[in-house]
Amino acid sequence: MKLTCIQDNLKKSIQACEKVVTKRNTLPILNNLLLEADKNSLKIEATNLEIGIIAKIGAKVEKTGRIAVPAKLISSFFSNLPSGEKISLETDKEENLKIKSGSNKTIIKSNIADDFPLIPLKVKEFILKIPAIFFRMIFSKVSPAIAINEARQELTGFNLILKEEELFWAATDSFRLSEYKLERKNIEVDEAEYMRVAQNGSEIIIPFNVLAEINRIISTDLNMEDNNKINISIEEGQIFFEFNRIKIVSRLINGKYPEYKHIIPNKYETKLICDKITLQNGIKLAGLFASGNSNEIRLKIDSQKKNVFLLASGSETGENSTELKYDVHGPSQEVVFNAKYLLDGVLAVSTKEVMILINNDTSPIAIKEVSGKTKEELNDFIYIVMPIKK
């Protein structure tokens, strides 16, 4: 292998791939990045056998070939290497990778690439094309409710349900649930394939890790514009993503996602609208004094006295209360929450005001966004949290 390419492109691709490499690997080869030079491009590949990533960059190739380079080493090497225009890579017979950039010369001991796993490639057409800005929004709104390291594996991923008119993205850790509804007309889909899948009532569970990885890459890549598309194709047991010369494949989580639609109430007794920043700060303050293991804080709405309070008290910590502006429709309520769960929901809201919808102190509470103009609730995003029973 012998080639020249732009140093900055190579560095970015290596750093995008390197994060996929995990520490505990049964196969030593998985601690490497695969560099593979074709006629006029260089591919960088990494995998942990759950996620696989391929980044492709343009290169002037004199001699094709492939080599497996220790991932941690080459990634740290590039983050410390003084920036330069061009960089040249060359391998020798003893599996050494020679790198030349400006005045710096390096030889990295590498490995034969023969044992490097083959990263599966998609067979079907793309079914969805989601603009990066939508992807980031969905990710930031849904992921707070994700279960991390959960015994129930199906909860460690996003549930995606394809319906004829909408796509539902949801996550839950069994204490709260977050769901985002994406209108199908807002994104580009492959009509025939989409309808076929939607009519079969298709739903899949996408591992959180791969979504977090994509979110990281598109948020740090300056070349990624808001309306650049993330192309998605879904096959048996796996999902493929493609954007900006990067291809990612991940397994899908095997399992049945719990039914959750029936938990979301159809109507609510009491509706409270408050300023997001005030509410968020109030919860944070109350959380400091919250009592018990479950971090309890109270939301008290009094429709006679026309006031709303956020309260917390602990026998060892003290007391705290914040009065919120009274903007309520419906009867009095007093509900106990886990401060963290409530805060996560409020933080996921991106409008200026937040709506909290309550039925009583034992049934699910909803958090929604509020339109700035009409003061009406928006129905794209919903965050459900269970109150703590007294």
Added chain:
Amino acid sequence: MNNEELWKTALGEIELSISKANFKTWFKNTSILSYEDNHIIIGVPNGFAKEWLENKYNIYILKSLRNIQENIQSVSCNIITNSKNVPIQNAQPSMDAIVPPQNITLNKKSYFPSFLENNLNQKYTFENFVVGGSNELARAACFAVSQNLGNSYNPLFIYGGVGLGKTHLIQSIGNEIIKRNPALNVKYVSSERFTSNLIDAIKNQKANEFKESYQKIDLLIIDDIQFISGKEKTQEEFFHIFNYLYQLNKQIVLSSDRPPKAIQILEERLRSRFEGGMIADVSMPDHETRVAILRKKALKDKIEISNEAIEFIASNIKHNVRELEGALNRVSVSSQLTNQSIDLTYAKNSLSDIISSGKKKGITYKHILKTVSSFYEVSIDDLIAKNRKKEVVLPRQIAMFLMRQELQFSFPGIGDKLGGRDHTTVIHACEKISSAIEIDEKLKESLEDIKNRIYSVI
């Protein structure tokens, strides 16, 4: 032969031709989905395995399948997903997505779900325990305890290496007691389980209930007690439970892989209590016992096997009863598949890869030198070099010992590989290390550690 057996046999063969790490990575959770028209479809858990098996290991798989069924033409892979391999009723866990937080943390009933159970495995009894010189004392002590609970030897402490029958013996006590008086409260736990129950209890602020539930026990059996070493809180709780039971003359039985003295980071007060009762060890069975164990198992499982074959197995597998039984199982399963009777040659062939250097496949002396040098942080050159620096002497002797033990190199051969040393030097090293591990626990542990590393590199 059905698909499952076919695949098992094929895997047995594939396992020999590739490294352990590769085998584990690529063949875990695979199965034959269908076998029609001489074409086999293998179910694999993910896309990576599909690509790899189809493109890289296709030849191995096809070859080993053909060895069993000659007419197989081709092999392909499919990814197994939920919809295909899980029965419908399991696929519908109409479990609620969210539940009130309190219900989860404070559900009393589900709290000690296993507590009422005694956790004993009924297949372990005194009747089917083979007694030999190596375990006579331990067996007698256990039997005495079961005849006179709490009054003969309390606590009873049994120790010995893996697979020598500790668990069998101590569970036999429990089973014997239950047989005689089902009303008695018997509890068998591993120390790991004890610790995790304790942690749960502390987390849920139920430490008292935890303690109380243990105090109702008439016979408490804790397996692998050495794992509480270094866990201070567990040791403390255990100490209180121990004292309470002991005062009431309730029987306590403990097992460990080493004597109380050799358990590191064990509080002195516990150590002295462990040593206060009866300590008995189970050591490696002698040849006669091994033969007896094999005979007994063959009789029980109705395996027809010639005496020479039994002698062969017993004289080649010496250190572990579990491996001994495993070898017998292996011979018997493969003989059923091929419909041959088990004689000496058959046993030799089918065990060729376990016995002799079988499990060491793929290991060379270079692996050993590399691992030893990285373990002791000396360079390979130093190991080979002609000097007697203090810091390299022990690593060098260990390398020699391992080459002898793991690879069966000849003494002159080892000397040759290590910078042309004389074979007497090597003999001395091997003798020194093998006698040192008898008395030096720390060295023994390091040696185990090195061996693990050696086998995990491939």
